Amino acid sequence: xxxxxxxxxxxxxxxxxxxxxxxxxxxxxxxxxxxxxxxxxxxxxxxxxxxxxxxxxxxxxxxxxxxxxxxxxxxxxxxxxxxxxxxxxxxxxxxxxxxxxxxxxxxxxxxxxxxxxxxxxxxxxxxxxxxxxxxxxxxxxxxxxxxxxxxxxxxxxxxxxxxxxxxxxxxxxxxxxxxxxxxxxxxxxxxxxxxxxxxxxxxxxxxxxxxxxxxxxxxxxxxxxxxxxxxxxxxxxxxxxxxxxxxxxxxxxxxxxxxxxxxxxxxxxxxxxxxxxxxxxxxxxxxxxxxxxxxxxxxxxxxxxxxxxxxxxxxxxxxxxxxxxxxxxxxxxxxxxxxxxxxxxxxxxxxxxxx
Amino acid sequence: xxxxxxxxxxxxxxxxxxxxxxxxxxxxxxxxxxxxxxxxxxxxxxxxxxxxxxxxxxxxxxxxxxxxxxxxxxxxxxxxxxxxxxxxxxxxxxxxxxxxxxxxxxxxxxxxxxxxxxxxxxxxxxxxxxxxxxxxxxxxxxxxxxxxxxxxxxxxxxxxxxxxxxxxxxxxxxxxxxxxxxxxxxxxxxxxxxxxxxxxxxxxxxxxxxxxxxxxxxxxxxxxxxxxxxxxxxxxxxxxxxxxxxxxxxxxxxxxxxxxxxxxxxxxxxxxxxxxxxxxxxxxxxxxxx
Numbered sequence: 001x002x003x004x005x006x007x008x009x010x011x012x013x014x015x016x017x018x019x020x021x022x023x024x025x026x027x028x029x030x031x032x033x034x035x036x037x038x039x040x041x042x043x044x045x046x047x048x049x050x051x052x053x054x055x056x057x058x059x060x061x062x063x064x065x066x067x068x069x070x071x072x073x074x075x076x077x078x079x080x081x082x083x084x085x086x087x088x089x090x091x092x093x094x095x096x097x098x099x100x101x102x103x104x105x106x107x108x109x110x111x112x113x114x115x116x117x118x119x120x121x122x123x124x125x126x127x128x129x130x131x132x133x134x135x136x137x138x139x140x141x142x143x144x145x146x147x148x149x150x151x152x153x154x155x156x157x158x159x160x161x162x163x164x165x166x167x168x169x170x171x172x173x174x175x176x177x178x179x180x181x182x183x184x185x186x187x188x189x190x191x192x193x194x195x196x197x198x199x200x201x202x203x204x205x206x207x208x209x210x211x212x213x214x215x216x217x218x219x220x221x222x223x224x225x226x227x228x229x230x231x232x233x234x235x236x237x238x239x240x241x242x243x244x245x246x247x248x249x250x251x252x253x254x255x256x257x258x259x260x261x262x263x264x265x266x267x268x269x270x271x272x273x274x275x276x277x278x279x280x281x282x283x284x285x286x287x288x289x290x291x292x293x294x295x296x297x298x299x300x301x302x303x304x305x306x307x308x309x310x311x312x313x314x315x316x317x318x319x320x321x322x323x324x325x326x327x328x329x330x331x332x333x334x335x336x337x338x339x340x341x342x343x344x345x346x347x348x349x350x351x352x353x354x355x
Numbered sequence: 356x357x358x359x360x361x362x363x364x365x366x367x368x369x370x371x372x373x374x375x376x377x378x379x380x381x382x383x384x385x386x387x388x389x390x391x392x393x394x395x396x397x398x399x400x401x402x403x404x405x406x407x408x409x410x411x412x413x414x415x416x417x418x419x420x421x422x423x424x425x426x427x428x429x430x431x432x433x434x435x436x437x438x439x440x441x442x443x444x445x446x447x448x449x450x451x452x453x454x455x456x457x458x459x460x461x462x463x464x465x466x467x468x469x470x471x472x473x474x475x476x477x478x479x480x481x482x483x484x485x486x487x488x489x490x491x492x493x494x495x496x497x498x499x500x501x502x503x504x505x506x507x508x509x510x511x512x513x514x515x516x517x518x519x520x521x522x523x524x525x526x527x528x529x530x531x532x533x534x535x536x537x538x539x540x541x542x543x544x545x546x547x548x549x550x551x552x553x554x555x556x557x558x559x560x561x562x563x564x565x566x567x568x569x570x571x572x573x574x575x576x577x578x579x580x581x582x583x584x585x586x587x588x589x590x591x592x593x594x595x596x597x598x599x600x601x602x603x604x605x606x607x608x609x610x611x612x613x614x615x616x617x618x619x620x621x622x623x624x625x626x627x628x629x630x631x632x633x634x635x636x637x638x639x640x641x642x643x644x645x
Contacts, residue, residue, distance in 0.1 A: 014363020014524070048528055103494060142362040144390075145476070190434040194424050196498025242629050243367065246393045277581035284578040286571060290561040294568075294589065297560070304627035334594045 004128055005033070005135040005353065006226055009266065011237035012247030013142035016268040018045040020237050020328065021139035022340045024266075027347035030066030033135040038073045038124050040117050040141050040149070046074045051337035056083050058127035064341070073120075073127050080119035087122065088212045088219070099208045104201040117141065117149030118156065121223045136226075144247040147254055150227045156220055166210070170203075233353075234260050235326075238316075239268045240308040245315060252320070262323060263355050265316055270309045270327035272302040305330060324355060359475045359482070360522035361532065365554040367394040369522045369623075370474035372635030375399070376645030377470040378406035379636070385471040387462055389413050389455065394474055398632040409462055413476065416454030424499040452484040453491060457503065460511045482536060485544045488512055518549040525556045525622075527602040534606040537618075550619040550644060553603065557596060557625045565589045619644060 005028075009021040018041055025037035036058060039046035047054045050061055054074035061070045075083070085105075089096035099105050117140075128136060140146035167188075192199045209216065226232070236251050238244040248265070255262060278295055281287055287295070309327075316325060328346050331339045358370035371394065374386035385407045388394045392410040395402070402408060421431035434440065455476075463471050475484070488511075492504035511517060519540060523533040530553075537548045568589055571582035621644040623635065630638075639645035 012362050014361075044528060143476075144362075187434055187437060190425060190430060191440070194434065194499045196495040196501055198495045198500075201494070242397050243363070243365075246397065250391070250393075275584070277584040280577050280581035281571075281585060284574075284581070286574060286578055288563070288567040288571075290564040290567050291571065291585070293561050294564045294585070297558075298588075301627060308628060332588065332591050332595075334591055334598070 002134070003229070003231065004036075004133050006229070006232040007135070007137045008140060008147075008227065008232065008234045009137065009237050010140040010146050010234065010251055011142075012144050012244055012251075015237050015239040015241075015244045015247075017041075017142060017237045018139050019049050019336065019340055019343065020266050020268055021137050022046060022049045023328075023343035024235075024347055025070060025135075025137040026063070026340060026344040027349050028135045028137070029063055029068035029070035030344065031349040032066065032068045033349075034069045034071075034131065034133050035135040035137065036071045036073060036124070036127055036131065036133040037137045037139065038120065038127075039139040040120050040146075041139055044074075046072065046139060049336045049340050051335070056080065056123060058123075058131060060131075069131075071127065071131050071133065073124060075116070075120050075123055077116045080116050080123065084119035084122050087126070088215055089208075092211055095208050095211050099205070102201055102204050102208070104198065104205050118152055118223070121149070121226065122219055125219070125222050125226060144250045145254075147251060147258075150258060154220065154224055154228075156216070228258070228260075232260075234262045235264055235266050236262050237266045237268060238312065240270065240305070240312045245312055248316070249319070264324040264326050264352065265320070267309070267313065267316075267325055267327045269305065269330040270313065270325075272305050272330045275302065326352070356470060356472045356518045356520060357475055357485070358472060358520045358522060359485075359536075361529065364522045364524050364529070365623075366522045367474050368398045368630060368632055368635050369520070369552050369554065369639075370472050371395065371398045371632035372639050373520065373645055374406055374470070374472035375403070375632050376636040376639055377472065378403055380645070381470060383407070383469050385409055385462065385466050385469055386474070387411060387459070387471060388474040389476045398629075398635075400631070401633065407466075411455070411458045411462070413451060413455050416458050417450055418454075420454040420457030420503075424503055426499075449487045449490070452487045453503070453507075455484060456488060456507050456511060460507055463511060463516070482539050482544060485512060485540065485546070489544065512544065512546065514546060517546055519546055520550045520552060521548050522552045522554055525553050525599040525603060527598050530599075530602045530606045548618050550621060552621045552623060552639075552644070554623050555625040556622045557592075557599075559596065560589060560592065565593060 007021075007024060009017055009024065011017045018039060021039070022037055025035045028035040037046065037050075039054075050072055052059075052061060052072070054072045056073075056075045056079050058071045058073040061072050063070055085099065086096065089099065121138075124136065124138070127133065140149070195202060234255055236248045236255075238248045252262060275298070278298055281291065282295055313325060313327070316323070326346070328343050331342045333339050333342070356373065358366055358373065360366045367388070370388075371386055374384050377384035383405045386395065386399065387409045389411050390413070392408075395408050395410075399406075399408065418431070418435070421435055422428040425431040425434050459473060488504045488507040490504075492501055492508065495501040495504070521533055521537060521540075523529055533551070537551070541547055565586070568582055568586040572579050572586050574582065621639065621642045623638050623642075626634075636645060
């Protein structure tokens with residue numbers, strides 16, 4: 001399989017990350033890519049931004065112009081795990097039935113942090129293969145810890161590929177009827193005592209997972225391959241607030257620990273476009289008091305927003321002098337979809353992908 | 356008091372504002388954040404002496420919380436710090452959340468009688484961290500983990516001890532998510548939301564601005580064209596504001612009716628620069644929310 005261009009947009013909440021990711025994907029599609037936009041954000045923002053229903057199966061979205069294609073994927077946190085597990089256990093129906101009946105699995109099924117991300121990534125891999133996608137934009141969860149999931153597949157693979165599985169499964173056998181503590185080592189005894197009766201479910205879960213270990217590890221290798229290749233492109237997204245700035249700093253540090261250098265910073269609402277008409281109205285001598293009031297508010301807003309935006313631009317230029325900044329305009333519209341279309345014009349794909 | 360909500364809604368400022376207001380009203384209060392302490396550095400620069408600031412590190416939570424489960428720190432290390440458990444803890448969901456809750460419980464136990472305000476980490480939109488104690492207790496049935504979970508429920512997450520403040524934004528989608536979050540907290544955690552804080556509510560423009568702009572756009576030439584632009588912008592803002600108010604009405608009223616009106620609703624104004632905790636404390640006091 002030819003590797004697609006992989007783009008990961010990450011940042012704190014409320015910075016317009018989903019809108020920026022959707023605009024990026026739309027720009028890719030317009031310049032000829034078969035692009036896929038994936039949202040891990042459990043909110044329905046992506047569906048709203050694209051103006052369509054999206055779900056666990058990737059579907060094609062319409063383009064107004066350009067010769068590429070755009071697909072969208074937004075798994076529901078509620079079904080993502082189920083879909084993922086059914087995929088893993090496709091050849092082991094009996095093990096699947098036992099797993100679905102495991103108390104611990106049932107407790108995990110309710111959206112647990114981490115699981116949704118891994119499930120989404122595995123669905124992304126499937127969508128890439130199915131639709132021969134050559135560019136993927138991943139919109140991560142709205143949290144400064146959003147990139148933690150990058151190492152999650154590796155942690156899971158390590159867990160399932162290591163000695164721990166056999167060891168836990170063995171505990172399961174010994175606790176299956178009556179706990180036979182005399183046959184266990186000290187550590188095993190400690191664990192079984194701490195966990196209580198659930199030790200059996202933990203062990204059960206492990207032995208089912210051990211059955212599909214190979215498939216699991218392979219899938220997780222694909223996942224790491226998608227997210228940890230040096231070619232994978234990371235873009236922190238910020239808006240002009242101190243919280244967003246702190247989140248980006250935190251994120252860049254985390255990425256550095258993974259040996260990942262971001263390609264560019266995406267700054268949302270980085271400037272309010274010139275409004276020449278405000279001056280025309282102010283100088284017309286025809287305004288009413290209500291309009292004067294609105295115009296002065298608009299001017300205040302514009303200068304406050306632009307000041308905040310230049311502060312953040314300067315702060316980032318100082319901290320990350322070689323990191324390019326993609327500054328997006330502040331856009332107002334009733335339809336989120338039209339904001340995405342407007343922003344997509346700011347993405348110069350050829351230039352962005354050269355960096 | 357747990358202050359929760361999705362990321363980017365201004366949770367930290369509201370939590371710090373509530374803690375500050377409590378410290379001023381009651382003499383003493385504790386503001387707890389998870390992570391590196393950046394929240395307080397940003398919004399609580401002039402912290403009064405009555406307000407204690409605690410920073411909890413979620414990555415160390417499991418190790419710290421495990422000692423009572425296994426009987427001692429040494430036994431905990433023996434049980435958890437080995438080839439099998441290290442990767443399990445790193446990979447297993449909910450383990451860390453349980454650790455974080457136990458650290459929170461310890462902070463509350465160390466400050467009897469004081470108001471402790473937790474600025475909870477943004478965990479997407481889930482309230483998984485609030486549910487883990489009940490889940491853990493029901494799942495284990497007996498044993499030290501069961502006891503830990505039961506203790507968390509009794510001392511930290513019980514209606515008598517805990518109150519929940521949900522911070523949200525005046526956006527249609529965010530409000531609907533918030534409603535779901537409130538219902539989940541109630542049904543699955545057994546706690547009710549004491550207060551909904553809707554942050555950054557935009558100011559309405561003067562009543563006749565739109566009509567005046569429409570009238571002006573009838574003028575021929577550049578002034579009329581400029582007025583046309585203003586009309587467009589005002590119409591967009593008007594429509595967005597209407598959407599928000601409708602969503603706010605529906606969500607808040609629906610939730611309020613189901614609950615018999617126990618949930619307080621506080622609207623905080625939009626400010627073009629980040630307000631400090633002191634400003635927010637004043638807004639909250641004026642709104643009767645602190």
